[in-house]
Amino acid sequence: MSKLAKTFSPKDIEDKWYGEWLSHNCFDRVIDPAKPSFCILIPPPNVTGVLHMGHLLNNTLQDLLIRYARHSGKSALWVPGTDHAGISMQVRVEKELAKKGVDRKAIGRENFLEHACRWRDEHGGIILKQLRKLGVSCDWKNIKHTLDAEYSRGVLTAFVKLYDRGYIYRGKRMVNWCPVSLTALSDEEVKVVQQTGKLYHVKYGIAERPGEYIAVATTRPETIPGDVAIAVNPTDGRYKNLVGLHCLRPLSDTKIPIIADEAVAKDFGTGALKITPAHDKVDFEIGRKHNLEIINVLNPDGTLNEHGGEWCAMDRFDARVAIARKLGEIGLLIKEEEYVNNVGFSERGNVPIEPRLSEQWFLRYPKIEEAKIAVRNGLIKFFPERWTKIYLHWLDNIQDWCISRQLWWGHRIPVWYRKNSDKNDSKNWHISVDGPMDKENWEQDEDVLDTWFSSWIWPFGVFGWPDRNKMIENGFDYFFPTDDLVTGPDIIFFWVARMIIASLEFIGGEKSPLTPDEVRDRIPFKNVYFTGIIRDSLGRKMSKSLGNSPEPLYLIEKYGADGMRLGLLMIAPYGQDVLFDEERILQGRNFCNKLWNAARFRLMQQSDHSKTSLQELVAGVNNLESDDHAILLQLVKCKRDIDAHMAKYEITSAVQCIHNFFWNSYCDWYVEVSKHRVQGGERGALMIHDIVMRQVLLMLNPFIPFITEELWHACGYAKEGSFIQCECCETADDLLAIFKPLKLKEQSLLEAEQKRNFVNFCRLLLAQNKHISKKLVKIIVNLRDKSECKLFSESVQKILAVNSIEFTDRELPLPATIGDMGTIYMDTASDAAAESLQPRRDKILKEIDELSKLIAINENKLNDTNFVKKAPKNVIAGARKLFEDNVAKRDALEKILASL
């Protein structure tokens, strides 16, 4: 008999078992053709990242799915890895260098990258180590990183292939420029923020008509030196006769044309729009249409350049104020008004982005239609489904992707330009993974690729694509397409959609368009589960500045990895954000303690630890009572419900099922009602306990791996040298088949429930008679169905802790209450005290009152001819039965009331 401590202490077992699992290679990838495969790829966290609450939820879910798959007989692989995290990593390293007084540009590209790699190798990937504390079962022998040599070949191959296939081009375009990071960004990296700024109304004098002017409304007076025209809507009567004339651009009195263009809204501002092609997307398009000059007035860092005149080198926002003031001074400012508008922000720099004309690499997305088909036709399923719409909408409006970044940290674009030649002529380009043979005659493009351009090949890049031998070795053919992707909806465009597109393009030969069958063969994953965001208990996002984000490792330390995992899953509603409250993690810990003590109780009884299989345990069962039938049937139902919920990713519901079965059905009822048998050493009853505990541990293992492993061994269910996670968990149907010799009776479920109700009635009765010592009380029962007397065994007397339970077939004075099974009395000697009668009267009056309401409801229904005519028969019969039963109950209670 093992001895367990009274309270579960996670610290004592977590590191021990994690070490055991690793040394026994439990998480290794196994290509086993005899088993179905199951694969999850971790959404690679930033190599600079540290564990936060979002990771905790996300990785708990993935581990749950992986372990659940193992228990379902699949060969499960969870691939871990990190992302090189372009900008944030570069900024990080720049800061480190700055501490030592070193400037990135001073030491040059190669030295910088050396520093960066060293920093990454020393400090990066901490998060993967932290994750182990959570118990995650990743294939740690194969950690992937997007900047690994092998993976990088995949990234560059993707670029080269797309270029060769005509999807990648270089061009001078309007891009989103971050003046802090000094790089272009993709549209997806721009966050729109509502801001209160000012709308300035400025006079633009008409050159041909001195004294007359056009009023122009603008939020950006600092770009006035870049104005090259004033545009009005061609149908705008106010300005019709001005089109073709010229304005004087304020501050310089340069003549600029007044033009007409449909893009101008008549009803906004003054209806006249200043055109600054270098600093606005719309203006750029108008400028191109009308063949206008492009005057760039800003430096890359957001200060004004030489066109800014006296404001040269001033920051754009300072210049805005200064120029507005100047306009006021020279009488060209009509008014300025408060104005709320949407401004695009760079997530990284946390400053407004600047639309900027620059030379960049762009990708025209391939396989857009196929990517829609994959999700619309359900080849890839989204959970919750509503994200499908968002995904499709994005694909419907997809824009070319700016993939070049003006950084050093990342995959350098595999394009070489012949030295001293026209860079804009593609004849002078060399584009390949390995570069030209005569490197000395070429210079490589300075830019790197967007980080997401590397992570979009993750689903096959981690298997060694495009190296066919590596892919075979890594089990690509076995594990691909992967099964589940668990991620946040915030990266549905950044990552999820792009992975789908990349897989459709690169898996299989070059082909376009694809048939639906080919789409099926190329998808990267089958299911995408979108988690919610973890917020604090007030619903606010977790942030450093609010200080409302708990430290995950501290939580694991405090509540145990298992308690943390279960607590988190219990409060993570399907498809909604999680309101995190540390107190609620207590529930997870408490559950673990309850489980611990249930096992402890079992181990305090007689043990027979030779039974490691369910079949052996079942063979040991004899003398089944109704309660035994019921608990086994409930066990089967629990497993069936869990599997149904898991199939739909309704994790919280699955937890609720097992929680309810284990705590309510098993601990609160079955353990108590069978206690006297177990403590009396009845072998059959012990076997039932073992059957239930064994299955409970198996069902819970994917959720709480550490404690279940510990108890699995402690209870003696483990085969020599084996682990609980190596076991298959029997399905509900398996269980039914194995239980077949026991001839379980459905009827027992009802019987057990009635027995429980009976006990509840008696408890109420005892509560109403607190003045009488329970040890003296006799309960007397007049059962409706005399054949059920056998149900009232010693167990009920033990549960109630009363003197005895006796049966009668007569009506006695002073009945206590009426249950489903019959009339219940306390023995008259102890029941005579008058003070016990009043609460009983009150209780009965209340019950009668409630019954009367129900009777009235059903009576009305039955008297309603429409109801009787139109409602289905079973509903009518139900109403009638209810009516009759309740009337009978009420009559009986009234009789009792009279006798009191």
Next chain:
RNA sequence: GGGCGGCUAGCUCAGUAGGUUAGAGCAACUGCUUUACACGCAGUAGGUCACAGGUUCGAGUCCUGUGCCGCCCACCA
């Protein structure tokens, strides 16, 4: 401007073909140190299902509209 989600007990959420009396956990309150567990046990109380219409014999559930709260998308300066 377009779209999506939420609104059910004090709190967090279930409510899955419209059909008995709307559920659970937590919190609250009452009682209990009973030999697995006080990280526990046994109870009690608590809800005009956001609002207004409609369909139906019957609506938390279906339809229409409104209101809050949150999110996503969108080139009106």
